[in-house]
Amino acid sequence: MAGAGNSRRASEGSRYSRTKTADHDRRTYTYIDGTAVRKLDVQTQPEKIQESESAQVSLNTRRNRERALQMNLGYVLFLTAAAVITVFVCVNFLQLRAKNTLLQEEVASLEAELDSAVLEKASEYNRVMNGIDLEYIKDVATNELGMRQATSDQIVYYEVEDGDYVRQYSEVPEE
Numbered sequence: 001m002a003g004a005g006n007s008r009r010a011s012e013g014s015r016y017s018r019t020k021t022a023d024h025d026r027r028t029y030t031y032i033d034g035t036a037v038r039k040l041d042v043q044t045q046p047e048k049i050q051e052s053e054s055a056q057v058s059l060n061t062r063r064n065r066e067r068a069l070q071m072n073l074g075y076v077l078f079l080t081a082a083a084v085i086t087v088f089v090c091v092n093f094l095q096l097r098a099k100n101t102l103l104q105e106e107v108a109s110l111e112a113e114l115d116s117a118v119l120e121k122a123s124e125y126n127r128v129m130n131g132i133d134l135e136y137i138k139d140v141a142t143n144e145l146g147m148r149q150a151t152s153d154q155i156v157y158y159e160v161e162d163g164d165y166v167r168q169y170s171e172v173p174e175e
Helices: 004-011 047-056 059-069 073-130 134-144
Strands: 016-022 027-033 041-044
């Protein structure tokens, strides 16, 4: 190859060597790693070596390179399938994002409706409670309907196991 002779010479003083050829000015830059040499070794290279390099490439090598650069049917089908799957996933993702946005807007409108219903209920409750005169109710109950305050012998106490609420399915037994 082009820098093979230079790299052999460079490797005599070092264990590891790398050769980089710059065709634009026909020089070989040899970077040598190791403990012996730390400087850039610049050498000119004759044109004959570069021309012989292209002549050394065999016909089979050229054909292999051409085949490697061509796309066969399997590769095209694979790329097409990958593109279709990618487009499908992207479209589904965008549809889900749009649906999510619509649902968020619906949730926001329902929350606003709930808030207005709660405020309306609270204002109606306050209006009803302000319209009740407990003294008038007590006066009507005792004077017109003949009701009396409960006495201590009319009050029955009992224990509740659950503690939240009581359902009464029948009359409370008297002891």
